[in-house]
Amino acid sequence: MSNSKSEELSSDIKYTLPEEDWMDVPVRMKKGMYCHGANENSLITVGFPNPRQWSSSETNWKLPENWQDIVLTGMAERLEKYRSFHIFMDICVRCGACADKCHFFLGTGDPKNMPVLRAELLRSIYRREFTTAGKLFGKFAGARELNEEVLREWWYYFFQCTECRRCSVFCPYGIDTAEITMIARELLNLLGLNIEWIAGPVANCYMKGNHLGLEPHTITSSVEFLTDEIEELTGIKIEPTFNRKGAEILFVTPSGDLFADPGTYTCMGYLMLFHELGLDYTWSTYASEGGNFGSFTSNEMGKRLNSKIYAEAKRLGVKWILGGECGHMWRVLNQYMDTWNGPADFLEVPVSPITGTVFENASSTKMVHISEFTADLLKHDRLEIAPSRNDHYKVTYHDSCNTSRGMGLLEEPRYIIKKVCNNFFEMPEHTIREKTFCCGSGSGLNASENMEMRLRGGFPRANAVKYVKNKYDVDMLACICAIDRAALTTIMDYWVPGVRVIGVTELLANAMKMKGENNRQTDLRGDPLLGAEGGDAEEESEDV
Amino acid sequence: MKILLPFLGVIGVVMVAFVGVELLNLRYLFGIIIPYAAFITFMAGVILHVLKWGRSAVPFCIPTTSGQQKSFPWVKRDRLDNPSDNLEVIGRMALEVFLFRSLFSNTSSSLKEDEGRLIHGSSKWLWGAGLAFHWTFFIVVFRHLRLFVDPIPSVLYLVDSLDGLMQLGVPVLYWTGLILLGSATYLFIRRVFIPQVRYISLPNDHFPLLLIIAIVLSGLLMRYFLKVDIIYVKDLTVGLFSLKPVITHNLGLIFYIHLFLVSVLLAYFPFSKLMHAAGVLLSPTRNMPNNSRRVRHINPWNYPVKVHTYEEYEDDFRDKMKKAGIPVEKE
Secondary structure, three states: OOHHHHHHHHOOOOOOOOOOOHHHOOOOOOOOOOOOEOOHHHHHHHOOOOOOOOOOOOOOOOOOOOHHHHHHHHHHHHHHHOHHHHHHHHOOOOOOOOOOOOHHHHHHOOHHHOHHHHHHHHHHHHHHHHOHHHHHHHHHHOOOOOOHHHHHHHHHHHOOOOOOOHHHHHOOOOOOHHHHHHHHHHHHHHOOOOEHHHHHHHHHHHHHOOOOOOOHHHHHHHHHHHHHHHHHHHOOOOOOOEOOOOOOEEEEOOHHHHOOOOHHHHHHHHHHHHHHHOOOEEEOOOOOOOOOHHHHOOHHHHHHHHHHHHHHHHHHOOOEEEEOOOHHHHHHHHHOHHHHHOOOOOOOOOEOOOOOOEOHHHOOOOEEEHHHHHHHHHHOOOOOEOHHHHOOOOEEEOOOHHHHHOOOOOHHHHHHHHHHOOOEOOOOHHHOHHHOOOOOOOOOOOOOOOHHHHHHHOHHHHHHHHHHHHHHOOOEEEEOOHHHHHHHHHHHHHHOOOOEEEEHHHHHHHHEOOOOOOOOOEOOOOOEOOOOOOOHHHHHHHHO | OOOHHHHHHHHHHHHHHHHHHHHOOOHHHHHHHHHHHHHHHHHHHHHHHHHHHHHOOOOOOOOOOOOOOOOOOOOOOOOOOOOOOHHHHHHHHHHHHHHOHHHHOOEEEEEEOOOOEEEEEEOOHHHHHHHHHHHHHHHHHHHHHHHOOOOOOHHHHHHHHHHOOOOOOOOOOOHHHHHHHHHHHHHHHHHHHOHHHHHHOOHHHHHHHHHHHHHHHHHHHHHHHOOOOHHHHHHHHHHHHOOOOOOOOOOOHHHHHHHHHHHHHHHHHHHOHHHHHHHHHHOOOOOOOOOOOOOOOOOOOOOOOOOOOHHHHHHHHHHHHHHOOOOOOOO
8 A cells, every 4th residue: 555545634633622522422433433233133143132133223223121230330340340441431630641652542543542531432321320519419420311322332342442551551540441442342232232353253153263254174175284384384294282191281372373374374483492492382273362352342252262271171181271472462471361260270370491591470370471481492502593694674662462462472472583683673651561552453342344543543553563664664563463463464454564573473483493494595484585595695604 | 501501509608608698698508507518518428429439349350551561571661651660650650649740741633734734742831720729738738727626736837838938018918829720711711712722611611610710719709808807707617617516706698608609519529520539549541550460359249141162162163173283172
């Protein structure tokens, strides 16, 4: 896509505000800014309430008659179940610190995308129904009635939040819009108001083990396809195992990695790394999804999907679990899995069989991040690395929202990148690490019918990439997230053409010399290596 | 309207005090009964609210991690922004409560529209004004304790002498009073003039600020211009504190206005956003350690859920699995 096209969207971003009070501005659902409603069958598969055929673009959403009761009862229940929700409804002072932190606000200029107003959409109803001041003083106290207009507003704006938590970093009270969006989506889900891009993968994952709905034989053949590619590149034949009992490690990664590039290159990276190490590990076709779209509908559905990982680890008798590169997957694994489906007392505290390092920080969940695992290998010099094999790239690194703000995995991937490539450039300080900007497509919003919303949401990220592209000629955006790999590719094509997206493990595999490999002429995706003809480009690796 | 109404509200509060004291001579009501009632409302309201929050469960360990996690000894971790145990959480919370650390990292983003370029810069105004406001408010309230106790503890003398370091005549000029007035005014002005902040502000965001500004103004008037006799004030306030309240002297209208404004603030507090003062301490994204892979967090309402078991899965796909060479449980 041309640059003139990218000006189409950026030129109408204005941070000017309407004259009317936000409560008096009716929601205008703009095509391209929202997703299709969930199919009846997707909801029936998992037993979600109020399944029906409905269309988000029509005015009649065929709501159940007592929908207000359902919402208010649901709110009351969740106020008791979640202190976060209860407190965040009460204590916001509207200081405005969060206002310009949201990528959707920065990309649309729509004031209801300011985190504070997104929360007020729900808070206004909370005040009216659950507080004395709201009951007595109504609008003066920021309260309003729950009606269908409000419900549409909720649906539009809570599926225009990626639960990225950037606002919560700056909030003086730690108010986390992700929590509020999660609760709002649970309430919408009670009315059957999900989006198909989430509900479909949830149903797939429940029945088939992964979001894409890959059946067991498709998983093995997808992996075989990748091992063929690897053989072509390196001359090494890799034969991974599936559902193998007695393996030491179960490996779980997002199914997206098996499906489309550039995720498939990252997946080839995993296969090559584990082969090179001689790791005693297995894939599972039952627990074939690291990600968890269930967590974008309700806490309970998140738990139901997540349960497969421990169940499979137990059935196969592995010692511990290794997880691939994914953002929200790691929010779930770090902050929810053990609570939901633990204790994993049938597993052992993870120990790297290569270095002997005990992963103390995962001693209860027994699940280790691939970047932790790899950083430890590199620290102990257990891999032969030729960073010059990434010399044809100028790389920057995008922290994914969840691994940074829901975990704090900031240094490990950077350590790997710096070890395996020579040209690494950071984006500006206010756009990385805990202040990283979302890809704009997270939390189940990476559909195609909402493309304008995604492009707008990706604008702040793209802007920072453009900065390093102009300054350092950066042409590769590294990340550790499957949704990033798919979504940022589209975002880059639109906003910063010429920049591609790469998984950290792909970078590693490019640079990793395997025992008995051919003289590689290209990298994993077929790009010719610099100085590949002579084959001596690899000599420089000595001093790293 | 959003600003006018709260403004009229504060004027109304002043008028009530004026009518009640000056015209109806209800000094006992405004000097003793209302302050007691307000204080009781404040205490009971805050305690009940906190108890209500406390009854809500904390099902998950959800700190917002704003720094490097604890992983390997050779990776430098961020103890304050990504605490891994309770001690570090105390450090994070202390910095949050006393120095507004999250707000300190605030940025401001602007769009260069002609180039389509976003610029993000550090922004410390809100942090600075907020910090000045809260700290001077605290010191001023603390200073007021000398009105309630007799004899006055030495720590109060110390605060008093520090606060009055810039002695500019008699009575001693307290710099905290001026900073409080200045910072509260700034916070109000930014609410009115920064378009985004004005847009998100509710009437009940303007009201407490205006109320506090009125309290400070009436206090300054009383101290520096209308000169209420402090000895007589102390008769009443020590009496209030020792639960033997008496009104012995004519204290002047301005004193009653000040006292009534404070009473309104106290009574308003538990029903408003001012509860952020207590809420911040309970905020799960700030007061929990990021150790949920190391220590299992227990959800008190965790319940069994319906899952799709491996056995059901194998039943669905057994033939396909066997064909693909994947081991199965039942042949």
